[in-house]
Amino acid sequence: MGRESVKRSIAQTLEDARRVPLNGGYSFESLSATIIDRLQAGVFESLVPVVNATGILLHTNLGRAPLAPAALAAIERIGASYSNVEYDLERGERGSRYGRAVSLLASLTGAESALVVNNCAAAVLLVLDTFARGRDVIVARSQLIEIGGGFRLPDVLERTGARLVEAGATNKIYLEDYERALSAHTALLMRAHPSNYAITGFTAEPHPKELVELGRRTGIPVIEDLGSGALCDLAQYGLARERTVQEAVADGIDLVTFSGDKLMGGPQAGIVVGSAALIARLRANPLLRALRVDKLTLAALTETLRIWAAPARHKELPLYAMLSASLDELRERAGAFVKAVEGAEIIETTSYAGGGSLPQSALPSLGVAVRPPGGATAAATRLRKNDRPVIARIEDGRLILDLRTIAPSEDTVAIAALKAL
């Protein structure tokens, strides 16, 4: 663990002991135990892999999408040596950082052009800063979203110096509402995906194509923040149908923004696809330099996009392998848990896409439930302190491990952790 960190742990422990004297003094054993605890706590402060037994597939706190083997291999390959990240091998001079990812994104989504930045929040920021500084952006009241982690559309708008013009009522917006909100100051018409809530019941909104028509008629670009960025019809995985990036592009939306590490199942990135002329203006914004992605992200993203380009390869993406696991497969794996762990039983559970996508879309799943002697809360804490931490769920005093988000290769670790309880 390194001489210096061991010394620091000893010094701190002794200092604490001197500050708070103990009747009869501290024993050598208790002091050593404290020193070792301190050092081990230090280990937990580093970034470690965990077993996600929550059943939430895109858990933002647990790092969203795990990467495909091909993406990981690319990170290793590109990270280990120099690369042509910004170098044109043909001409022997500086080249474009984004070229490879852009052509893949364009052919996948049907868009004219594309751009990649640090995350979707950065993509929205760049779009608003480029087109709407000091001008108006019209957004439906029902779409003034707040995503976790402090991303609030009204605040981002304000930050870029754009003025938010709310249109419609909370539950209903008509094309006329957008039309009435237009003025000489309007820079953009904006749609945003209500990623983590749903308004149901007496609702209405115009078809995106109608909004695009209004935009074309008035010369105002229409942008859409899709967030989760589905690239295929999720109904085939038993989830609710979700508007795809391809559909938004086909509807004629001028710029579409989405995340790389949500339903795309790639690395953290923010992607903008759409009109070549508007993307060119994004590229000319000096802010892009501050939001640019590094070579490792580009390496992983490019490989992820290659997988998307070949439908037969989709299950190489861990997210889609988990989504397509059948209940029979999950039951068989759960069987191994129940056999090894006394008192464990198989229960029906529900997995969720999570990560600010598809709030209402639940996926039937199977879990293993135990009622640990010392109570579920204490047991959950112990699982989190496992060498390979296991993050479980507590329901009705039971500890539940959802099989869908546990990789089959992690079963042994999870079983051992449960047995130790």
Ligand SMILES: *Cc1c(COP(=O)(O)O)cnc(C)c1O
């Ligand atoms: C998740 C989400 C974002 C933020 O994306 P990050 O990649 O986490 O920055 C922005 N908009 C919508 C609609 C989202 O769902």
